[in-house]
Structure formats: structure tokens, C-alpha cells
Amino acid sequence: MTLADLAAAGALTGGAAGGVCFRTGPFITRLETRFAPMLSLLVRFYGETEAFTTPQIVNFNIALHRPLGPRRWWRAQMRFRIEDTEPFEPYPLSHSYPLFEWGLNWSIATRSNHYLMLHAGVVERAGRALILPAVPGSGKSTLSTALAFRGWRLLSDEFGLIERPSGRVMPLPRAIPLKNRSIDVIRAYLPEAELGPRFDKTRKGTVCHVRPPDDCIRRQQETAEPAWIVFPRYVEGHPTDLIPIPKSLAFVRLAHNSFNYRVLGATGFEQLRALIGRCDCYSLTYSEFDSVLPALAAMADGGRQQGP
Amino acid sequence: MDPSPRTRWQVAASNRLLWAQWESDYSVFDGGTGDTHLLSELPAEVLRQLSQGAMTEAALTAKLARLCEVEETDDWMRKIAGLLAELADIELIEPIGP
Numbered sequence: 314m315t316l317a318d319l320a321a322a323g324a325l326t327g328g329a330a331g332g333v334c335f336r337t338g339p340f341i342t343r344l345e346t347r348f349a350p351m352l353s354l355l356v357r358f359y360g361e362t363e364a365f366t367t368p369q370i371v372n373f374n375i376a377l378h379r380p381l382g383p384r385r386w387w388r389a390q391m392r393f394r395i396e397d398t399e400p401f402e403p404y405p406l407s408h409s410y411p412l413f414e415w416g417l418n419w420s421i422a423t424r425s426n427h428y429l430m431l432h433a434g435v436v437e438r439a440g441r442a443l444i445l446p447a448v449p450g451s452g453k454s455t456l457s458t459a460l461a462f463r464g465w466r467l468l469s470d471e472f473g474l475i476e477r478p479s480g481r482v483m484p485l486p487r488a489i490p491l492k493n494r495s496i497d498v499i500r501a502y503l504p505e506a507e508l509g510p511r512f513d514k515t516r517k518g519t520v521c522h523v524r525p526p527d528d529c530i531r532r533q534q535e536t537a538e539p540a541w542i543v544f545p546r547y548v549e550g551h552p553t554d555l556i557p558i559p560k561s562l563a564f565v566r567l568a569h570n571s572f573n574y575r576v577l578g579a580t581g582f583e584q585l586r587a588l589i590g591r592c593d594c595y596s597l598t599y600s601e602f603d604s605v606l607p608a609l610a611a612m613a614d615g616g617r618q619q620g621p
Numbered sequence: 622m623d624p625s626p627r628t629r630w631q632v633a634a635s636n637r638l639l640w641a642q643w644e645s646d647y648s649v650f651d652g653g654t655g656d657t658h659l660l661s662e663l664p665a666e667v668l669r670q671l672s673q674g675a676m677t678e679a680a681l682t683a684k685l686a687r688l689c690e691v692e693e694t695d696d697w698m699r700k701i702a703g704l705l706a707e708l709a710d711i712e713l714i715e716p717i718g719p
Contacts, residue, residue: 561646
């Protein structure tokens with residue numbers, strides 16, 4: 314059964330334990346909310362994902378609820394709760410959807426230490442994964458989106474989940490939150506991409522989510538072999554420059570990039586050593602999709618192509 | 622403390638070191654502090670030698686000179702002394718009594 318099936322049956326807010334249980338990659342999330350616009354967007358973005366009405370082993374037990382009192386009517390707010398804690402200040406009601414997505418990200422990043430978690434976009438082609446680790450603002454999500462609609466399968470725009478002990482990359486496909494200028498860039502470059510509503514004046518500026526392609530949702534439990542680690546950086550006007558870097562440097566950069574490398578201790582070191590050992594490592598500077606997409610395709614096909 | 626010539630150096634007692642070798646560098650995980658260090662050839666060799674047993678600075682300097690096929694000049698001795706101080710600063714190694 315899919316989330317869309319549940320919605321069609323009018324069962325989104327019901328279920329045995331209340332709320333709706335659905336799959337995101339390896340995780341089951343239970344979401345309890347009665348806020349209809351929130352549920353409507355959830356179904357729009359994740360309609361093809363597996364959903365459950367019977368009790369499940371739930372990884373993230375999340376509730377979005379409106380505070381009682383005057384705030385219910387005056388500058389209405391939404392609160393995010395996971396288990397018994399509320400890790401964030403309330404958001405404006407109109408930002409409920411971004412709050413859910415960010416809250417789920419936070420929940421994954423703080424509660425999933427059975428994976429080595431990289432802060433990275435990940436896409437796959439012919440069973441091999443391209444990992445794009447980067448800091449916020451480097452264009453990671455924008456580049457991941459372009460790749461996801463140009464011959465690669467999106468595994469994640471945010472999390473590189475490295476499975477233990479296989480060392481393979483576990484997908485976690487989600488709606489991709491484009492921010493500020495990236496929204497118009499993607500709208501112009503990928504007219505086939507379905508974008509949700511714009512959320513203005515959020516804590517990260519204007520945000521607009523891209524609906525993940527159905528194929529990546531259907532194949533969200535199909536892992537991939539890590540093959541390339543590319544550290545991307547968007548620099549306006551810069552030609553595409555894809556340069557091999559030493560693995561020792563890649564190790565240092567990935568250790569700093571990971572959400573939980575230090576938490577994992579010796580296990581994290583062993584996982585990172587194995588990951589880097591099986592990947593080719595590059596630094597990428599780019600500004601144009603028309604140049605960077607062929608360069609990455611050439612890299613994946615066995616050659617390496619540099620911009621003019 | 623300023624180590625005396627009889628001071629021996631050893632890998633810090635609480636450390637469990639894990640190594641990853643790359644092209645010409647090494648990543649070393651220190652189980653004692655939870656830190657990961659990137660070492661080039663010479664400091665990595667210092668650490669490797671001390672992993673095999675405690676040594677005085679003089680003995681280590683002479684052994685490394687033989688391994689690297691260099692003269693034991695003043696510059697060389699200063700270089701090894703500097704590396705010992707740096708490795709001690711990041712708690713990978715420690716002195717043990719005279």
C-alpha cells in the first residue's frame with residue numbers, strides 16, 4: 314500500500330496507533346498531525362512511498378501540532394515533537410512543511426548512528442554511487458537535483474548513509490529543498506521537475522521543494538556501491554574544473570563533513586577508510602549545468618573531462 | 622617538562638592507534654582521544670618506531686637517520702626533536718621517566 318492509497322481511502326490520520334506510518338529509505342516514520350495542508354503536501358511529494366496501517370517498528374515518532382491558547386488564532390504556530398521532546402522553537406503555521414522536513418533531517422542526523430552519515434548529496438548510475446559531500450550553500454542540493462533529472466537516480470540530497478558492514482550507500486530520497494536563487498535556476502533548467510509551494514521568509518530564506526522522481530522512491534531500498542567522492546563548489550562564472558585529489562585530503566574533508574564520525578570512534582575510522590579506499594576522489598568547481606553534467610557523466614563512464 | 626637525554630618516548634599508554642595509508646600520507650586514529658591525525662612520512666615513521674617500543678631521542682634520531690639514509694646533522698636532530706614535541710602536544714606520544 315502506498316501513501317497515495319491511504320490518502321484515497323481517507324486513512325491518513327487514522328491507523329491503529331494514530332497518525333500515518335510511511336517509509337523513507339531504511340526508516341519508518343510515524344507522523345501524527347491533523348493539519349490538512351501538511352498531509353496534502355506529504356502525499357504530493359511521497360505518494361508512491363510504502364505506507365502502513367498496522368503497527369510497525371517506528372524509527373521516528375513525530376507529531377506536528379498547533380499550540381493551544383491565543384497562538385491558535387493570533388500569528389498561528391506549529392510545533393514539532395519527536396517522542397517526548399520538542400527540539401525547536403515553534404514555526405509559523407505557514408511553514409509547517411519545511412518544519413517537518415527539517416525536523417525529520419534533525420531526527421535522522423541525531424538518531425541513526427548505525428550508519429556512517431555524511432552530509433552529502435548522493436546519486437547513482439549503473440549501480441555505482443557518486444557522493445557529493447558539501448557544506449550548506451555550496452550548491453549540493455541544486456546539483457543533486459539536476460543530476461536526478463539527467464540520467465542519475467537520486468539517493469539523497471542531504472545524507473550519504475553508509476551501511477555497515479557492507480559499506481554500500483543506502484538511499485534516503487526526499488523532497489529536495491531548493492533555496493533562494495536555486496529555485497528559479499532549477500525551474501528554468503528542468504521544466505519537467507515538479508516544484509511545490511514557495512515558503513518565503515523561513516529561517517533559511519525562501520524555500521521550495523522539488524518532488525523526488527517516482528523511480529527513486531520506488532527503489533528506495535536498493536543500495537549502491539560507492540564509486541566516486543566529489544566535493545562540489547558553485548562559483549559564479551567559473552568553468553567546470555574536476556580535479557583528482559589525494560585520498561588523504563578526502564579523508565580529512567569527509568571526517569569533518571560527517572554528522573557522526575566522532576561519535577562512531579574507531580568504527581567510524583574503519584568505515585571511512587574503507588569508503589575512501591574504494592572511491593576515486595575529486596574536487597569540483599562549477600557554475601553551468603551544461604558543462605558540469607557532461608563532465609560528471611564522462612567521469613562515470615571512465616574518462617575525465619575538464620571545462621574549457 | 623624538558624626531557625633529559627635519558628628520557629624515553631613511547632606511544633601514549635592509553636592509545637589504541639588505527640592506521641590508514643594513502644599515497645604518501647597516513648591517517649591515524651587515536652583511540653585515547655578520539656582524534657584523527659593526518660601525518661606525512663616522517664612523523665608517521667616516528668610514531669611507527671615508538672609503537673614498537675620506547676626509545677630515547679638519541680636512539681630514535683640515529684635509527685631514523687639510518688632508515689632515511691641521511692647524516693645525523695644538527696638540523697636533523699632539531700627536526701626529530703621538533704617532531705617529538707609536536708606528537709607529544711597532540712598526545713600521541715609521551716615521555717617516560719629518565
